[in-house]
Amino acid sequence: MRAEPANLLLKQPHRQLTLTLAAHSQYSAGMTDKLTVALAQIAPVWLDRDRTIDKVIEWATRAAEAGADLVAFGEALVPGYPWWIEHTDGARFDDQRQKELFAHYADQSCEPEKHFRELAELARENNMAIVLGCMERTLDRGGHSLYCSMVKITQDGVIQPTHRKLVPTHEERLVWAPGDGHGLQVHSVPPFHMGALNCWENWMPLPRAALHAQGEDLHIATWPGNKHNTEEITRFIAREGRSYVLSVASLMRREDIPDSIPRADELRAALPEMSGNGGSCIAAPDATWVIEPVIDREELLVAELDAAFVRRERHNFDISGHYARPEILHLELDSARHRGLWKK
Numbered sequence: 001m002r003a004e005p006a007n008l009l010l011k012q013p014h015r016q017l018t019l020t021l022a023a024h025s026q027y028s029a030g031m032t033d034k035l036t037v038a039l040a041q042i043a044p045v046w047l048d049r050d051r052t053i054d055k056v057i058e059w060a061t062r063a064a065e066a067g068a069d070l071v072a073f074g075e076a077l078v079p080g081y082p083w084w085i086e087h088t089d090g091a092r093f094d095d096q097r098q099k100e101l102f103a104h105y106a107d108q109s110c111e112p113e114k115h116f117r118e119l120a121e122l123a124r125e126n127n128m129a130i131v132l133g134c135m136e137r138t139l140d141r142g143g144h145s146l147y148c149s150m151v152k153i154t155q156d157g158v159i160q161p162t163h164r165k166l167v168p169t170h171e172e173r174l175v176w177a178p179g180d181g182h183g184l185q186v187h188s189v190p191p192f193h194m195g196a197l198n199c200w201e202n203w204m205p206l207p208r209a210a211l212h213a214q215g216e217d218l219h220i221a222t223w224p225g226n227k228h229n230t231e232e233i234t235r236f237i238a239r240e241g242r243s244y245v246l247s248v249a250s251l252m253r254r255e256d257i258p259d260s261i262p263r264a265d266e267l268r269a270a271l272p273e274m275s276g277n278g279g280s281c282i283a284a285p286d287a288t289w290v291i292e293p294v295i296d297r298e299e300l301l302v303a304e305l306d307a308a309f310v311r312r313e314r315h316n317f318d319i320s321g322h323y324a325r326p327e328i329l330h331l332e333l334d335s336a337r338h339r340g341l342w343k344k
Helices: 021-026 049-065 096-107 117-126 170-174 199-203 205-213 233-241 264-270 307-313
Strands: 008-010 034-041 070-072 129-137 146-153 187-189 192-198 218-222 244-248 251-253 274-283 289-295 299-306 331-333
Touching: 034 049, 034 244, 034 274, 049 070, 049 117, 049 299, 117 129, 117 146, 129 192, 129 218, 146 192, 192 199, 192 205, 199 218, 199 233, 205 233, 205 331, 218 233, 233 244, 233 274, 274 299, 289 299, 299 307
Parallel strands: 008 331, 034 070, 070 129, 192 218, 218 244
Antiparallel strands: 034 299, 129 146, 187 192, 244 274, 251 274, 274 289
C-alpha cells in the first residue's frame, strides 16, 4: 500500500479527519499566536455524576473568568475513577460486592449529548474549548458496558464524538471496555491543533503518531491522578512532538467518598487517605516546564502558550514533516465507530 501525502491512511467507510493540511492556513493576518489554557485539578464527588458535573461547571466558569480559551479536566472525572477495584478484591468472579459497585458505576455514567448540554452552552458563551474525562455508557453498544471516554467540546459549543480509551490498563479491564479509533482526531483551537489521549494511551507510539500526522502541536494527556504518572512522560511527549503538552490529573481523597454511594463506610475503610494526589503540569516544546507538577490540592492552573515556540523548535525536528519518511513508514487508522449492529 502506498502512503498518502499526509502520512496517515484512513480505512473506509469512515474517512473523516476533522483537520486537514488546509487547516494550517489559520495562521492568517491578524491572528494571535497566543492561547490561554487552564488545567482544573479537582476531585470528583465520587461516583455521583450530577454533583460532579455541577462541580465541573463551577470550575469551568472559574477558568472562563480567568480568561481561558481552553480548560481541561482529568481522566474519568465524571463520575470518578474506579479506585475501589484494587482495594476490594476486584477480580473475584461473580462477587456480590463487585457487581453492586459496578451497577452503581454504570448507573452514574454519562451519555455526553444528554449530560453535558449545560457545559456545552458554557463553552459557547465564553468561546472556550473544554476537554473532560468521563465514563461513557453507549447505547450503540447496548448501554451497559462502560468506556473511559474523553469529551471534547469546541469553542462554539459543539460536543465532538468521544474518544474511547483503546486499552484499559490492568485492573481497569474489570470494569471498562476497550474503545476504537473513531475519536483519534485533532481539533482546531486557534492558533493550535489539539489532540488528546487518556492515561497510559500516552505511552502508545502509534496513537501518538496518528495525532502527529494530523498536525497536532498541542497535546492533552488526561490522568486519574498521581505525580508518578505525569512528571516524566509530559516532558518526553513534548520533546518528541516539539509540542506543548498539558497533563491534567484529578485528586481522590478519602473525604471525597460521599455517603450516598453503596458501601460508603466499607470503601472509606478500604481506600487509602490519598488515592490520587494530582500531578497536573504543562511542558513546553523544548521539554522545559511551563508549570511543574502540582500535588495534594485542588487548583486551577493557568498559562499562556505561544505558537511561535512550536515553530522555533520544529526548525530542526518536525516529526511528521521534514523528519518523516512516509514512502518508507506510514500508519493506517481505522476511524470507524464500531458497533455490534449495522443497519442498511
